[in-house]
Amino acid sequence: xxxxxxxxxxxxxxxxxxxxxxxxxxxxxxxxxxxxxxxxxxxxxxxxxxxxxxxxxxxxxxxxxxxxxxxxxxxxxxxxxxxxxxxxxxxxxxxxxxxxxxxxxxxxxxxxxxxxxxxxxxxxxxxxxxxxxxxxxxxxxxxxxxxxxxxxxxxxxxxxxxxxxxxxxxxxxxxxxxxxxxxxxxxxxxxxxxxxxxxxxxxxxxxxxxxxxxxxxxxxxxxxxxxxxxxxxxxxxxxxxxxxxxxxxxxxxxxxxxxxxxxxxxxxxxxxxxxxxxxxxxxxxxxxxxxxxxxxxxxxxxxxxxxxxxxxxxxxxxxxxxxxxxxxxxxxxxxxxxxxxxxxxxxxxxxxxxxxxxxxxxxxxxxxxxxxxxxxxxxxxxxxxxxxxxxxxxxxxxxxxxxxxxxxxxxxxxxxxxxxxxxxxxxxxxxxxxxxxxxxxxxxxxxxxxxxxxxxxxxxxxxxxxxxxxxxxxxxxxxxxxxxxxxxxxxxxxxxxxxxxxxxxxxxxxxxxxxxxxxx
Amino acid sequence: xxxxxxxxxxxxxxxxxxxxxxxxxxxxxxxxxxxxxxxxxxxxxxxxxxxxxxxxxxxxxxxxxxxxxxxxxxxxxxxxxxxxxxxxxxxxxxxxxxxxxxxxxxxxxxxxxxxxxxxxxxxxxxxxxxxxxxxxxxxxxxxxxxxxxxxxxxxxxxxxxxxxxxxxxxxxxxxxx
Ligand code: HEM
Ligand code: SF4
Ligand code: SF4
Numbered sequence: 187x188x189x190x191x192x193x194x195x196x197x198x199x200x201x202x203x204x205x206x207x208x209x210x211x212x213x214x215x216x217x218x219x220x221x222x223x224x225x226x227x228x229x230x231x232x233x234x235x236x237x238x239x240x241x242x243x244x245x246x247x248x249x250x251x252x253x254x255x256x257x258x259x260x261x262x263x264x265x266x267x268x269x270x271x272x273x274x275x276x277x278x279x280x281x282x283x284x285x286x287x288x289x290x291x292x293x294x295x296x297x298x299x300x301x302x303x304x305x306x307x308x309x310x311x312x313x314x315x316x317x318x319x320x321x322x323x324x325x326x327x328x329x330x331x332x333x334x335x336x337x338x339x340x341x342x343x344x345x346x347x348x349x350x351x352x353x354x355x356x357x358x359x360x361x362x363x364x365x366x367x368x369x370x371x372x373x374x375x376x377x378x379x380x381x382x383x384x385x386x387x388x389x390x391x392x393x394x395x396x397x398x399x400x401x402x403x404x405x406x407x408x409x410x411x412x413x414x415x416x417x418x419x420x421x422x423x424x425x426x427x428x429x430x431x432x433x434x435x436x437x438x439x440x441x442x443x444x445x446x447x448x449x450x451x452x453x454x455x456x457x458x459x460x461x462x463x464x465x466x467x468x469x470x471x472x473x474x475x476x477x478x479x480x481x482x483x484x485x486x487x488x489x490x491x492x493x494x495x496x497x498x499x500x501x502x503x504x505x506x507x508x509x510x511x512x513x514x515x516x517x518x519x520x521x522x523x524x525x526x527x528x529x530x531x532x533x534x535x536x537x538x539x540x541x542x543x544x545x546x547x548x549x550x551x552x553x554x555x556x557x558x559x560x561x562x563x564x565x566x567x568x569x570x571x572x573x574x575x576x577x578x579x580x581x582x583x584x585x586x587x588x589x590x591x592x593x594x595x596x597x598x599x600x601x602x603x604x605x606x607x608x609x610x611x612x613x614x615x616x617x618x619x620x621x622x623x624x625x626x627x628x629x630x631x632x633x634x635x636x637x638x639x640x641x642x643x644x645x646x647x648x649x650x651x652x653x654x655x656x657x658x659x660x661x662x663x664x665x666x667x668x669x670x671x672x673x674x675x676x677x678x679x680x681x682x683x684x685x686x687x688x689x690x691x692x693x694x695x696x697x698x699x700x701x702x703x704x705x706x
Numbered sequence: 707x708x709x710x711x712x713x714x715x716x717x718x719x720x721x722x723x724x725x726x727x728x729x730x731x732x733x734x735x736x737x738x739x740x741x742x743x744x745x746x747x748x749x750x751x752x753x754x755x756x757x758x759x760x761x762x763x764x765x766x767x768x769x770x771x772x773x774x775x776x777x778x779x780x781x782x783x784x785x786x787x788x789x790x791x792x793x794x795x796x797x798x799x800x801x802x803x804x805x806x807x808x809x810x811x812x813x814x815x816x817x818x819x820x821x822x823x824x825x826x827x828x829x830x831x832x833x834x835x836x837x838x839x840x841x842x843x844x845x846x847x848x849x850x851x852x853x854x855x856x857x858x859x860x861x862x863x864x865x866x867x868x869x870x871x872x873x874x875x876x877x878x879x880x881x882x883x
Binding site (some may be wrong): 205207208209210215271272275276279330337340343346347348350351354355357358403404406407408410411414415417425426427428429430431432433434435436437442443446 | 712715716719720721723724726727728730731732733734735736737738739740741743744745747749751807816818855856857858860862873875
């Protein structure tokens with residue numbers, strides 16, 4: 187399992203690196219799969235409402251009504267129908283990639299299990315919606331689906347074994363089950379929206395709208411596809427005939443040939459096994475590491491400023507009523523079940539100040555396994571090993587390129603759970619105490635962070651756009667940030683070498699013209 | 707220049723996505739049934755005879771029962787298994803004994819099967835035993851059928867209409883017995 191995951195992780199990383207170049211990290215589709223899923227959903231919903239106005243729900247009238255939407259109204263209804271189909275297909279495609287990617291990123295275990303788990307009903311409902319949609323056309327494909335599905339359902343002893351008789355031959359044709367499908371096609375997607383809302387309950391600020399450029403490009407792509415290759419029906423259903431050669435939608439219907447090949451029982455087995463695997467996956471070994479112990483609040487140091495609750499990407503912190511009698515309104519309260527131990531809250535806490543005395547360096551919130559005091563000790567230790575006049579201290583996150591590989595002469599590297607865990611004051615500390623001449627922050631790609639918001643908050647803190655801000659006195663030119671997908675790890679070394687060269691020039695300029703010229 | 711390349715790159719990616727969606731939305735074509743073949747579908751839902759005889763309740767027994775439960779006959783719920791055979795051109799292609807549904811085996815018996823066969827002329831026979839008899843059949847139907855390619859030929863069953871019903875485009879019944 188972990189081998190599969192590693193291979194997938196590497197493959198995604200290469201793709202991400204490529205798409206970073208083409209789309210820029212801010213618009214990289216791989217960083218917006220969930221949001222793209224929503225975009226496709228909205229297209230499907232809007233076009234679906236339009237189609238339903240003209241759709242006739244009788245089993246004998248359905249085909250004709252869709253035909254007239256497609257051909258008499260080709261300029262609008264036809265386009266709507268095509269958009270409806272292709273956006274539905276797109277939703278499956280995007281959903282599958284989204285799922286694989288979250289898996290490869292290991293974002294399905296530990297405290298994150300909930301979001302993974304709620305993805306399962308989403309998966310099922312998307313398929314149920316799509317299959318019932320093809321059913322409604324009542325063409326040869328619908329007939330094939332109707333018969334195969336009911337035969338498949340009939341396989342289950344509890345079902346009764348007679349649903350397929352609804353579609354036995356024209357004499358037996360009964361539209362009760364067809365009507366059920368029409369209902370399903372309306373209510374499953376509605377309910378899906380609700381389940382998607384649950385899917386996002388444990389994430390703060392979920393991105394549900396893709397960047398405008400990406401949304402525009404996607405819509406344009408769907409529109410062009412719809413005009414160039416309009417969606418059409420297959421010949422009308424005729425129960426006197428067997429659908430023999432069928433143009434299948436391979437996004438929604440790949441299970442159907444399997445029913446022919448392996449039998450209905452086997453397909454039930456596969457479905458059950460797949461579902462079970464999906465459900466237990468978060469609890470399969472390797473289990474949650476010890477390092478993932480939840481953040482702890484130290485009330486003596488918490489002033490209730492709410493920054494940690496603002497910054498936590500997993501909605502794990504709530505501001506509760508003060509319990510220790512100190513004159514603050516509120517205090518941070520961590521839900522250990524929700525905390526993924528990313529440390530981003532530590533990076534946001536104003537009391538995580540390395541300038542404080544060692545005995546006092548206990549911030550309002552801290553990670554028990556990698557406390558901030560220990561980080562300062564590591565900084566000192568690393569600084570002692572550094573020599574030369576362009577000493578560089580690298581802070582790298584645990585999910586991007588392995589920063590420890592960057593250590594070398596004049597370069598020390600420290601790994602932290604997430605780059606968002608580093609309070610900006612640490613940079614100030616390293617530079618003002620002359621522990622190094624330059625500081626490098628290395629993390630996941632700019633467009634996305636393993637812990638969702640770590641990179642974004644860091645960029646904002648450095649830009650003095652978000653608390654805690656980097657102090658003004660800190661020379662910005664002595665800070666380098668390297669955001670890159672795993673596969674672009676090789677760029678780190680080059681970027682650090684360039685940075686060292688810049689620092690050397692800076693030193694020369696300062697020696698010649700005094701400080702202050704450096705920025706030019 | 708770099709911008710230009712980026713736009714081209716995006717167009718290529720979108721085109722790739724469109725090709726992916728557009729193509730697999732209905733291709734490749736799946737062959738469910740080879741075009742020269744036809745399908746014979748057997749579908750039976752039938753309540754077999756009860757395993758035991760019904761017994762008339764005595765007046766004392768009836769008096770002892772709740773008024774709403776007073777039915778004159780006491781019938782065992784369990785039904786006999788049903789034996790069904792289908793022969794195509796003299797060859798047995800289906801031969802099963804099926805027990806009734808339900809925990810007490812008191813429900814109807816269901817059979818459902820598909821046979822993909824070559825199109826053309828065939829001799830088709832369907833038989834059923836739904837009683838305790840050991841010889842002969844309770845229901846039987848034979849016919850010469852002419853299956854056209856892609857035809858859905860149904861062997862249905864309705865006891866009220868005399869047993870097996872052959873439903874196809876070109877059935878010539880040879881009523882028997
Ligand atoms: C069309 C269906 C789906 C949509 C629209 C959707 C949407 C989303 C969105 C918007 C996010 C938040 C992204 C962010 O802002 O960080 C998300 C996260 C996530 N999704 Fe989905 N999702 C869908 C299906 C699935 C499925 C089938 C799975 C399967 C397991 C899944 C697993 C996850 C996981 C594990 C995360 C959490 C990522 C993290 O912990 O940072 N999703 N999804
Ligand atoms: S470590 Fe802090 S920011 Fe990260 S999930 Fe836990 S409480 Fe939230
Ligand atoms: S950021 Fe620190 S001080 Fe502010 S509420 Fe959170 S723990 Fe308390």
